[in-house]
Amino acid sequence: MTQPTIDQIEKVITDSLVTFGADPDAISRDAELEALDVDSLDLAELSQILEEQFGVELTAADVAEIKTVGDAIDLVAERAK
């Protein structure tokens, strides 16, 4: 699997969050997942999507550390290296 670009990771995460019901206009790197009404079930599904798309396995402990959209993007970019 070739290393994904930040833009590709950001698009997958943003699209997923919108599917979960987050307001597209409120999504930014600094947006907190809690403020976007993204909960633990959404994060479990997001982990699955990221694994399928980028081959990145995120543990429950990894996911617990994710507070903002930017955190998620950076973590996936780091793990996909």
Place this chain on the structure above:
Amino acid sequence: MSGADHQRPEAACALVTGASRGIGAAIALALAADGWPVAVNYRSGADGAAATVKAIEDAGGRAIALQGDVADPAVPARLVEAVHEQLGAIGVLVNNAGLRADGLALSLSDEDWQSVLDTNLGGTHRMTRAVLREMIRARYGRVINIASVVGPRANAGQANYAASKSAVIAFTKTAAVEVARRGVTINAVAPGLIATDMTEGIPDALAERIPAQRAGTPEEVAAAVVFLASDAAGYITAATLYVDGGLSA
């Protein structure tokens, strides 16, 4: 969101644990009659499972038999993978595999306690965990856990069984609310006294307490499962449907 948003996917199949005989076999047959390709799981009843598969095929349905003890932590993931390979995506999981090892609470051995909990409760949890990820992604799924009237109601000599089945109902409710908004329903069906091999030796005292004055049939339990698996039951989740001739009233 309308009820029509989460309809049965055409290609999905059903997996029924403990389906070589009794209630499980009846559930497998009834789901197949409702159009579901069915994976018939069994632990030791290979002949029974083969007979269930044959009965489904003779009726024009599609089925496979899959060996595996759901109490073994390694088995659920293997079963799910085998179903994916041979039948496709799992739309319905029926956690039916169950065990009895009766004895008064004051003398119940640790082994008899643990084996019943491992199969009835641990197996239900592990099998459910193994299918929920694909179900939430599909925005469709039906998990139906076979509980029992024993648990919500006392039955002397079955403290382990009662504890496991009450816990199955509690597990059903909690897991159901976690995934409800993804179009996945999780319900329990609680049979009363049903005439099967497994209920042989149950004291007559229980039969005398049944308002309907008779034991139920495996087909009557299966009918409730088929309903909960159907699109018509899409708004029913975290529920326990008693099929017990009024015993739990």
